[in-house]
Amino acid sequence: MSALGAGTAADIDEPATAAVPAPAAADERQVLVERWAERHGIDAARRLAEAEDLADAVAAEITPDNTLDTYTKSWRVWERFCAATGLPASEGSRGSLVAFVTWMLREGQHNGRGYAPSSAGTHLAAAVVGLRERGATVSGDDQGEAREALEGLAVKLLKAGERRGRGQAVGADIDGLYAIARSCPDTLAGARDKALVLTGFHVMELVNAGHPAPLLIRDGRVVRQLESATTLPVGFGGEMPRIREHTLQQGDRVLCYTDGIVEERVNGGEQFGEERLIRCVNRLGEEPSQGLRADLRLLSRTLKWERSGRTSDDATLFMIEWHGGAADHLAVLD
Known part of the structure; x- marks a missing residue:
């Protein structure tokens, strides 16, 4: 790359000095x-x-x-x-x-x-x-x-494939997942959090309470939206959300996002929209994957760039990747 040189795995701290008077x-x-x-x-x-x-x-x-x-x-x-x-x-x-x-x-x-x-x-x-x-x-x-x-x-x-910083956080182990799941309260929100923690099965149970339908990404491209019966956001009343099951293949990714991603106004006053989001996902999917965290970080920065840096509402991305293999042992909780 012409403008930028090679990266490094960890930044070197500046030496501490006394504050400069003003x-x-x-x-x-x-x-x-x-x-x-x-x-x-x-x-x-x-x-x-x-x-x-x-x-x-x-x-x-x-x-x-x-x-x-x-x-x-x-x-x-x-x-x-x-x-x-x-x-x-x-x-x-x-x-x-x-x-x-x-x-x-x-x-x-x-x-x-x-x-x-x-x-x-x-x-x-x-x-x-x-x-x-x-x-x-x-x-x-x-x-x-x-x-x-x-x-x-x-x-x-x-x-360009450059990954800078101090590296990824250590992944959670099985005991940690059990501890997190046990700490979830016996409420609708607790069930949602427990489901997020224990996602690892070929059949994914989805509950949607007010968010846009997640995107199913397969081989780097969006294949469909994961539609499900929705209701008002949690805490605002409405019907009890209904669970919808979706089957995943090994390597599938599910991109969840808040409406601030697609409802942001861009140049001309129109909304950014789901079509632009899908195009960004598909375009980045044409490049070799750098891993879940790096790919999501790249998508986040690309979306911000596409929207000229505008973020006027909650704009959150959450991506799940199913690696395959049995995970029945995670389903039994004391």
Whole structure:
């Protein structure tokens, strides 16, 4: 890939340093106090300034140490970027922020390798905080454009087969599944959660309470929607949801999603729609699978890219993959 270099399995942490003082913030506070004095008088301005001091103290008290440490480390990343490119560290323009995320993905780490997109996103957000604390003006639009650039480049990385980050979480074992299932309450919601945990059979029981029909994906393509009798969302009344059985083949995937995925308005005001979602799934299915987690992550980023980064409602994806084999031992619970 021309724009981005090779990835790495784990990001290297920035060395921790002391926080950099921000005299610009004090100057801004003084200007604000003078403005209050002109509008409301000296006594009111003093009381407002004391309230601001209290707000700052509360914010400092409730901000976790690891968050402050992240801000410090991310500012060091920003300074290294500015030193490498010759850009001033005190300015956060649209071009410099987009260049920042590109640099981080390409070569931002100390060893010359690129950061994982998730780490680059954290450094971008924290660097913007640092810029604003130091008196720089960073518009939301400029930050948003840098974020969109990051998402688009992350999709390209996944399509190129690069997998960056600290690796996958350890899979749950049988004892863990039993423990989770036993903890589910004896309610409709508990039955739903238990079914999700114990999905592993060739016949899948589906209960739908207000969500779009899931998509059955076979050999990388959507073959049909898994229709079932639906009712109002749980907690809003309506009829008791009815169970519908669907047969799965080995390797089948079931994509569940909330309506925020397909009802998001795109350019022109029309809804994103199920047809666009299916096209995205099928297009990505033409490429070799990188595993369930990586494929779902790629789909999530692709959908966000297709919708120009818009997410105004709950937009959740949940994918199930059936590997085959007997799982009768999971069906008997004490």
